[in-house]
Structures are given as structure tokens and as C-alpha cells.
Amino acid sequence: MIRVENISHSYGEVQALRDISFEVKKGQIFGLIGPDGAGKTTLIRILTTLILADQGTAFIDGMEVQKEYKKIRSQIGYMPGRFSLYEDLSILENLNLFAAIFGTTLDENYHLIEDIYKQIEPFKHRRAGQLSGGMKQKLALSCAMIHAPNVIFLDEPTTGVDPVSRKEFWQMLKTLKERGITILVSTPYMDEAAMCSEVALIHDGQFLDIDTPEKIISKYKPLLYRAKSSKNNALLKEIRNSGWTKSAYLNGEFVHFTVEDLNDVNKIRVFIQKQEIEIMEFKEVNPSIEDCFMDLMHSPTE
Amino acid sequence: MKRFNAFVLKEFYHIMRDWQTLLILIGMPVAQILLFGFAISNEIREVSISFVDQDNSRYSREIRQKIDASNYFKEGVEIYDTQEVESYFRKGEIKMAIVVPEGFAEQLVNEGNGQLQVIIDASDPNTASLLSNYIQAIVQSYLDEFNRGAKPPFFIEVRSELVYNPELKGAYLFVPGTISVIMMLISAMMTSISITREKELGTMEVLLATPMSPVQVVLAKVVPYLLLAFFNAVVVLLMGYFIFDVPVNGSVPLLLAEMLLFIVTSLALGIFISSITSSQQVALMISLMGLMLPTILLSGFIFPVENMPLPLQVISNIVPAKWFLLIIKGIMIKGQGIAFFWKETLILLGFTLFFVVLSIKKFKIRLS
Amino acid sequence: MKENISIEVSNLSKHYGKFKAVDEITFDVKKGEIFGFLGANGAGKSTAMKMLCGLLGPTSGEGTVAGFDIYKQSEQIKKNIGYMSQKFSLYNDLTVLENMIFYGGIYGLSRKYIKEKTTTLLKELGFDDKLGTMVSSLPLGWKQKISFTLAHIHNPAIVFLDEPTGGVDPVTRRDFWEMIYKAAEGGTTVFVTTHYMDEAEYCDRISMMVDGQIHGLGSPAELKKQFESTNMDEVFIKLARPNEKV
Numbered sequence: 052m053i054r055v056e057n058i059s060h061s062y063g064e065v066q067a068l069r070d071i072s073f074e075v076k077k078g079q080i081f082g083l084i085g086p087d088g089a090g091k092t093t094l095i096r097i098l099t100t101l102i103l104a105d106q107g108t109a110f111i112d113g114m115e116v117q118k119e120y121k122k123i124r125s126q127i128g129y130m131p132g133r134f135s136l137y138e139d140l141s142i143l144e145n146l147n148l149f150a151a152i153f154g155t156t157l158d159e160n161y162h163l164i165e166d167i168y169k170q171i172e173p174f175k176h177r178r179a180g181q182l183s184g185g186m187k188q189k190l191a192l193s194c195a196m197i198h199a200p201n202v203i204f205l206d207e208p209t210t211g212v213d214p215v216s217r218k219e220f221w222q223m224l225k226t227l228k229e230r231g232i233t234i235l236v237s238t239p240y241m242d243e244a245a246m247c248s249e250v251a252l253i254h255d256g257q258f259l260d261i262d263t264p265e266k267i268i269s270k271y272k273p274l275l276y277r278a279k280s281s282k283n284n285a286l287l288k289e290i291r292n293s294g295w296t297k298s299a300y301l302n303g304e305f306v307h308f309t310v311e312d313l314n315d316v317n318k319i320r321v322f323i324q325k326q327e328i329e330i331m332e333f334k335e336v337n338p339s340i341e342d343c344f345m346d347l348m349h350s351p352t353e
Numbered sequence: 354m355k356r357f358n359a360f361v362l363k364e365f366y367h368i369m370r371d372w373q374t375l376l377i378l379i380g381m382p383v384a385q386i387l388l389f390g391f392a393i394s395n396e397i398r399e400v401s402i403s404f405v406d407q408d409n410s411r412y413s414r415e416i417r418q419k420i421d422a423s424n425y426f427k428e429g430v431e432i433y434d435t436q437e438v439e440s441y442f443r444k445g446e447i448k449m450a451i452v453v454p455e456g457f458a459e460q461l462v463n464e465g466n467g468q469l470q471v472i473i474d475a476s477d478p479n480t481a482s483l484l485s486n487y488i489q490a491i492v493q494s495y496l497d498e499f500n501r502g503a504k505p506p507f508f509i510e511v512r513s514e515l516v517y518n519p520e521l522k523g524a525y526l527f528v529p530g531t532i533s534v535i536m537m538l539i540s541a542m543m544t545s546i547s548i549t550r551e552k553e554l555g556t557m558e559v560l561l562a563t564p565m566s567p568v569q570v571v572l573a574k575v576v577p578y579l580l581l582a583f584f585n586a587v588v589v590l591l592m593g594y595f596i597f598d599v600p601v602n603g604s605v606p607l608l609l610a611e612m613l614l615f616i617v618t619s620l621a622l623g624i625f626i627s628s629i630t631s632s633q634q635v636a637l638m639i640s641l642m643g644l645m646l647p648t649i650l651l652s653g654f655i656f657p658v659e660n661m662p663l664p665l666q667v668i669s670n671i672v673p674a675k676w677f678l679l680i681i682k683g684i685m686i687k688g689q690g691i692a693f694f695w696k697e698t699l700i701l702l703g704f705t706l707f708f709v710v711l712s713i714k715k716f717k718i719r720l721s
Numbered sequence: 722m723k724e725n726i727s728i729e730v731s732n733l734s735k736h737y738g739k740f741k742a743v744d745e746i747t748f749d750v751k752k753g754e755i756f757g758f759l760g761a762n763g764a765g766k767s768t769a770m771k772m773l774c775g776l777l778g779p780t781s782g783e784g785t786v787a788g789f790d791i792y793k794q795s796e797q798i799k800k801n802i803g804y805m806s807q808k809f810s811l812y813n814d815l816t817v818l819e820n821m822i823f824y825g826g827i828y829g830l831s832r833k834y835i836k837e838k839t840t841t842l843l844k845e846l847g848f849d850d851k852l853g854t855m856v857s858s859l860p861l862g863w864k865q866k867i868s869f870t871l872a873h874i875h876n877p878a879i880v881f882l883d884e885p886t887g888g889v890d891p892v893t894r895r896d897f898w899e900m901i902y903k904a905a906e907g908g909t910t911v912f913v914t915t916h917y918m919d920e921a922e923y924c925d926r927i928s929m930m931v932d933g934q935i936h937g938l939g940s941p942a943e944l945k946k947q948f949e950s951t952n953m954d955e956v957f958i959k960l961a962r963p964n965e966k967v
Binding site: 065085086087088089183184185210211212213214215216218239240241254283284287300301302303304341344345348 | 760761762763764858860861862884887888889890891892893895898899902916917918919922923941942952953954957958961
């Protein structure tokens with residue numbers, strides 16, 4: 052559905068994308084995961100024909116992004132990173148406008164957005180500017196879906212949104228996926244990787260890895276342990292001081308650390324106990340996507 | 354077409370919902386006309402004048418008494434030399450000087466024809482024209498008494514000399530001037546702001562990713578402002594006609610057509626501004642400094658072009674409002690037909706075409 | 722006892738017409754504590770934070786920040802706090818040092834002091850060669866670290882951080898939190914909002930705002946126990962949408 056071939060792009064001296072290639076199959080949720088400034092927005096804008104890549108090309112459903120931009124524009128759905136609908140128009144007016152732009156009507160395609168739209172329909176006469184973050188998101192997604200696109204591009208739809216709304220939003224994407232719609236979505240939240248069929252971890256204009264979330268995790272090499280104490284900050288320092296760890300960092304209520312050799316684990320444990328830090332938990336864990344991302348970044352925290 | 358209509362409708366929503374701006378846009382021309390009409394060209398009362406009586410005859414003293422007796426004027430400083438008049442004008446101490454030349458009485462009695470010189474500070478043209486009329490009237494009424502029974506009648510010529518603004522563009526000028534300012538403001542400034550707002554809010558990005566072409570977006574934005582500007586211009590015309598008796602001596606359809614042309618010129622300018630900037634603030638600054646100021650100052654609305662220093666006269670040629678003012682004054686005041694200003698019309702058309710082509714060239718189908 | 726208290730708020734409210742943006746919140750923050758201020762968008766976090774920073778007058782209730790009254794002494798409060806938000810942090814068209822001099826100058830610090838202090842602080846971050854660099858050319862993570870440095874260059878009693886790590890990569894996020902820990906160890910009180918639930922765990926105590934009220938207040942462990950959850954995500958969801966099943 053989406054094919055990207057050797058795309059590079061730069062803004063002046065800043066290299067935003069470095070030789071990116073990948074493919075997204077039909078009906079997948081493809082997650083573009085990485086921090087701000089990694090190149091996510093640039094990549095999405097190239098794919099939505101909004102900017103031209105310096106090098107390389109891409110195809111959306113067989114259409115080339117530069118030459119066939121008009122055709123692509125009429126067939127994709129796009130939701131930019133920032134809420135970009137008309138705040139002085141009501142929910143209904145925004146929807147009707149976008150329906151008209153694509154030469155359709157709300158009634159005609161109501162069934163396509165019903166699941167999402169019915170959640171905000173009770174407020175359809177309210178101005179978009181007066182909606183909560185979660186509701187704005189639903190409206191933006193409805194507008195992006197109104198013309199029955201086969202593929203939609205969502206640039207950081209969940210940024211700045213509270214965890215509850217984020218969860219709801221991913222639920223909606225899952226429903227769309229089940230209907231066979233291809234979704235390319237970017238996010239800075241690593242924990243959202245689990246909801247994707249396939250993810251690309253992007254950092255500094257490059258893919259660190261691209262695979263299914265499960266496979267990325269299975270490729271993780273170091274031995275990952277977690278420890279917990281009442282003073283995690285002190286614990287973290289001592290784990291580093293022990294000198295046996297490759298990297299150690301805070302992770303939620305735990306301190307995560309990696310070792311190369313199983314024997315080092317016990318050495319660390321003994322070392323910490325000597326420092327009179329009470330250890331509440333100490334065990335090997337499976338890495339999360341975030342652990343993988345940090346490992347792949349060649350974590351400078353050593 | 355349906356797509357286009359939906360978009361125009363959306364623009365109307367934007368305008369209607371920003372009711373504060375709308376109120377200003379509709380209220381401003383009305384306020385401006387009323388200001389020009391009532392506040393600025395106010396009634397004449399106790400205007401300071403000076404008498405330069407070089408004749409010092411019976412007649413000159415009688416005329417002086419007659420003028421002093423009216424409550425329109427009061428005498429200010431005594432001046433003996435006409436050379437000094439201008440310096441008092443500069444200081445703002447007097448508005449008018451009446452010079453009775455030496456030998457006035459002799460000429461009047463012997464030849465039946467006297468000459469009075471009136472020097473008027475015309476920097477406020479409305480007042481100046483009123484002053485001139487009043488003096489004429491007072492001298493006339495003096496003559497009427499003087500002539501009773503006399504045959505052939507004596508005659509006094511009042512030669513008015515206007516300082517600073519000899520063409521005396523006043524009474525009829527503020528209506529055409531206001532029309533051009535209002536049309537420039539609404540068409541150019543509002544259009545450029547409204548287009549750059551879409552860029553700032555990021556909605557332009559969404560629109561670009563749809564089959565709506567940028568040209569369509571812009572055209573749809575222009576329609577409501579065209580109507581609004583036209584509506585305002587007509588309101589100003591009607592107010593001028595009914596409140597201030599400013600007539601349209603020439604053809605009304607021709608006038609409306611020329612107004613439409615000027616609106617389109619202004620819209621083209623607005624579009625051009627929005628194509629070279631992406632922030633509302635910059636668009637506003639360019640519109641104000643680059644369009645509004647020249648329209649007010651260099652078009653001949655406030656200061657006559659003929660009186661400007663040569664460089665400014667040259668620059669005034671690229672101010673579209675200058676040409677439009679020539680046209681609209683021609684129609685309204687002189688009652689001229691297209692034959693008199695086809696050149697000006699062509700120039701406006703040229704401006705429009707130039708900016709439209711330039712904008713289209715600059716317009717991007719992509720971001721940056 | 723009061724000596725240990727950095728922020729004390731009781732029944733603080735802010736109403737906009739009928740709408741209660743902040744509805745009688747009561748809490749206190751101890752000196753040197755890292756206090757997480759969580760809540761869904763529109764729950765009233767930023768309104769509350771603005772009142773604490775002396776930027777917005779409350780409708781009713783009482784509060785002191787760094788020992789100063791939020792009604793009468795907002796100027797003193799501003800002198801004794803540091804503020805950093807995701808949106809406004811540094812001027813992009815100034816260099817790092819120029820930003821520091823400008824910001825420190827607001828607090829009446831001398832140029833020499835700022836220069837020395839900045840150099841020391843940035844050396845710790847490994848950025849000391851970046852003093853003359855234009856902020857616009859720095860990566861986001863660096864900017865955020867530098868703006869945090871900036872926010873406490875005048876040794877404020879409290880720093881307010883409004884979503885300081887939004888969009889920052891996971892490694893830098895952790896570096897950032899270690900900076901926060903260090904500041905707290907130095908006695909600075911840290912008042913922070915975040916959307917990352919793992920970061921909530923890093924706080925000593927957390928308050929959860931729902932519809933203008935504080936519905937949960939305590940250490941992460943206490944809250945998890947109270948709401949029978951295994952992680953903060955669940956706590957958040959149970960609090961923010963009490964009617965839904967998790």
C-alpha cells in the first residue's frame with residue numbers, strides 16, 4: 052500500500068531523513084515511533100505530497116508522490132500533528148466542509164465514521180474550539196475519514212492527550228484497521244508500539260529498526276534486570292557505581308539495568324547490599340519497546 | 354462547484370462569527386464619513402482673520418465693518434505687509450487675510466470695478482472653501498447696498514488665493530477618498546490576513562492534502578470580501594448622497610463597474626501579500642504600511658498630488674488608489690464618461706493582471 | 722513544621738462564571754519534594770499552576786508559595802520560583818549564553834555570576850562548548866535540559882515544570898529526571914506536570930486532578946494501593962473515568 056524508496060530530506064544543514072526505505076502492507080497499522088525532531092513529520096509530509104523529498108521516491112497505492120500528487124490527495128486521509136480544523140466552525144460544519152471538499156456528503160458516508168462520530172454527535176453544534184482534547188481528536192479523525200480513504204496518515208494524534216483519551220483513540224484505530232484501512236501513525240510514546248502491526252523506531256532521521264513489536268523485542272540482546280528500592284535514585288547511582296553494568300536507568304517504579312554476563316548480576320546485588328540500600332525487588336525482565344529503543348540509540352547513559 | 358460553494362459558505366461563517374471584526378468593517382466607513390462630514394468640515398464661527406488695509410478709504414473701512422459685524426470672523430493681528438501673511442498662517446494665528454490694495458477706492462469709483470485679494474490657508478480644504486464663500490457673500494451684500502440706485506452697477510472682484518492647497522479639494526473629496534480607503538482595507542488587508550490565518554493555524558496544510566487546489570481556496574476566500582467591500586462602498590455613496598449632498602453626476606453603472614474593478618485590484622494585492630508571507634502579523638504590517646498609508650497619503654485623497662515633491666509624485670503613480678480617485682472623481686463630480694479615463698482604467702486593469710499573475714507564480718501546491 | 726513546607730494551599734478555587742476550573746483544592750508540598758501534578762487535559766492543572774505562580778488571582782481559598790501569600794505577594798513569589806514549560810523556554814534567535822544572561826538579568830543576577838554559573842552547569846551536562854550556539858540549532862532534548870538549567874539559575878525555592886519532557890527521546894527524558902533529582906537533593910522543590918505515566922513514578926508524591934478537584938493525593942505506592950492498581954496508568958484511568966472498566 053505504501054512503498055518508500057531511499058528517501059532523504061534536509062532543511063538547510065539539518066538532515067531530517069537519511070535514506071529511508073520501507074513498505075507498509077494493506078490493512079496494517081504502521082507505527083512511526085521516535086522523539087520530536089526524529090523526522091516523523093517530514094516523512095509523513097512527504098508521503099502526503101505536502102513536501103518533495105530531496106532524494107528518493109514513494110508510492111501510495113501505486114501512485115508516485117511527486118507526479119501523481121493530485122490523485123493521491125483525493126484518496127488519502129491526513130491528520131496533522133496540531134489540531135488543524137476550523138475552531139470557529141461547529142463539529143457539523145467542519146464535517147460538512149470536508150465532505151464537500153471531497154465531493155461527498157455526511158449522509159452518504161455516515162456509516163464510515165459512525166463509530167467515531169457518534170461519540171461526539173451529541174455536541175455537533177458546538178464550535179470545535181470549545182471541545183476537549185479528546186473530542187477534537189475524534190472530530191479530526193472523522194474529518195480525515197469522511198471520504199472513505201484506503202489509507203490514512205496520522206501525525207502524532209495522541210501527543211499531549213491524557214492516557215485515557217489515548218487509549219480510546221487507539222481503540223478507534225483498531226476498528227478502522229479491522230475494516231481494511233491502512234494506517235500510518237507516528238507517536239513519541241513508546242508504549243503505543245504494542246498496538247501496531249509493525250513499527251519503525253526512528254531517531255535522528257534514521258530507522259533504528261523496523262519490524263513487528265514482538266520481533267523487535269526478541270532481538271534485544273543484553274540481559275535486562277530490574278531492581279526496586281524505596282530510594283530508586285540512590286539505587287540507580289550505586290548500580291552504576293558497581294561498575295558491572297552496561298547501562299542503568301530509571302524506568303517507572305524500577306531501575307532497569309543491563310549486564311553482559313549473568314555472573315555480573317550477583318556481583319551487583321552484593322555491591323548494593325553493602326551500601327545498605329534496601330532492595331524490594333531484583334529480577335530479570337523482558338524488555339519493552341522503550342528498552343529496545345534506548346539500547347538501539349547506543350545509550351549514552353553508561 | 355459544490356465544493357467551491359461549501360468553501361465560500363465557510364468563509365461567510367468565519368466572517369459572521371468574528372462579529373467584532375465585522376462590526377468594525379461595517380461601522381468604520383460610516384464613522385469615517387460622519388467624521389469627515391461633520392467633525393472636520395465644521396461650521397465657521399469666529400475664525401481669526403487679518404485685514405491688510407493698504408487703501409484706508411471709506412469703502413475699505415465699510416467693508417471691514419461689514420465683515421467684523423458678521424459673527425463668522427473676528428480680527429486677529431494687525432498686518433501691514435502682505436509678505437507677513439504667510440508667517441501668521443504658519444503660526445496658526447489666522448486662517449485668512451483680506452488685502453485691500455492701494456487705490457481700491459479710486460478704481461471702484463472711477464472704473465466701477467474694485468479688486469479685493471483674499472488669501473486663505475487651505476490646508477483644511479473644507480474650511481477654506483467655506484471661508485471663501487462667506488467672504489464672497491458678505492462683499493456681495495455690501496455691494497447690493499452700495500449699488501442701490503447706482504447705474505451702471507459697481508462691481509468688486511474678490512480674488513481668492515488659496516495657500517497650501519490651491520485646488521481646494523475638499524467638499525466632494527472625502528466620499529470618493531473614503532470609498533477607496535475602505536475598499537483597499539477590506540479587500541487587500543482582510544484577504545491577506547484571512548489567507549495567512551489559514552497558514553498559521555495549519556488548516557492550509559490539511560487543505561493542501563485534499564483535492565482542493567490552492568487557487569480554489571484563495572478564490573473562495575475572496576468572494577465574501579468582494580461582496581463586503583462592494584456593500585460598504587455603496588453605503589458610503591448613499592450616505593454621501595443623502596447626508597452630504599454629494600451627487601453622482603456621471604453614470605451610476607459605470608461608477609459601480611469601476612468600483613468593482615478597484616476591488617478586484619485590491620483583492621489581487623491582498624492575495625499577492627499573502628503569497629509572500631505566512632504570518633498574519635506580517636500581512637497586517639505590509640497591508641498597513643504598504644497599502645493603507647499610500648492610499649491615504651499619496652493618492653491625492655488628503656494631499657493633492659500636484660503639490661507633492663517630484664519624487665513623491667513619481668511614487669504616487671504606483672498607488673492604484675491614485676488612478677481610482679481620478680476615475681471616481683471624474684464620474685461623480687465632473688460627470689465624465691469612460692472616454693475621459695480609459696487610460697486610468699487600463700492602468701488599474703494592468704495592476705490587477707500583474708499581481709494575479711505574480712501571485713499564481715508564487716503560489717505553492719506544497720508546503721514551503 | 723511550617724518551615725518544611727514549600728507550597729501550602731487550602732480550598733483554592735478559580736471560577737470562570739459558572740465553570741469551576743479549579744474547585745477547592747487543598748494540598749501541601751514539602752521542601753525538596755518532587756511533586757507530580759497530574760490530570761487529564763482540561764482538568765484544571767494549568768489554571769492551578771498559574772495561580773501558584775502568581776500569574777492568576779484565585780476566586781477563593783488560601784495559599785502560600787515559598788512562604789508568600791498568593792493574593793498579596795505575587796511579586797515576591799515570582800522572584801522565588803523558576804518556571805519552565807514545553808512551549809516557552811528559550812528564545813530561538815539568541816545563543817545559549819544570551820538566553821542565560823537575559824533570564825538571569827531578570828532576577829538581578831550579575832553578568833559575571835551568570836557566566837560562571839552557566840559554564841559550571843553546562844559543563845556538568847557536557848554542553849560547555851555550546852555557550853555561543855544559537856538555540857534554534859540545538860536538538861529538542863538539549864533545549865529542554867538547558868531550559869531547566871535556566872529555570873533554576875537564580876536558585877529559586879521552587880521550580881515549576883509544565884510538561885518538560887513532552888516529545889523528548891527516552892534517553893534524554895531520563896537524563897532530565899536525573900537533573901530533577903539533583904535539584905531536589907539540593908533543596909529545590911520541584912512541581913512538575915507530565916503525560917508520561919512512568920514519570921509519575923519518579924515523583925515523591927502525586928496529586929491527580931479530575932474536573933477541577935483533587936481526587937488522589939499520595940506517593941505512587943500509596944495511590945496504587947488505594948486504587949488497587951498495578952501501575953500508574955491504571956490509577957489514572959480509574960480516576961479520570963471512574964465509570965469505565967479498565
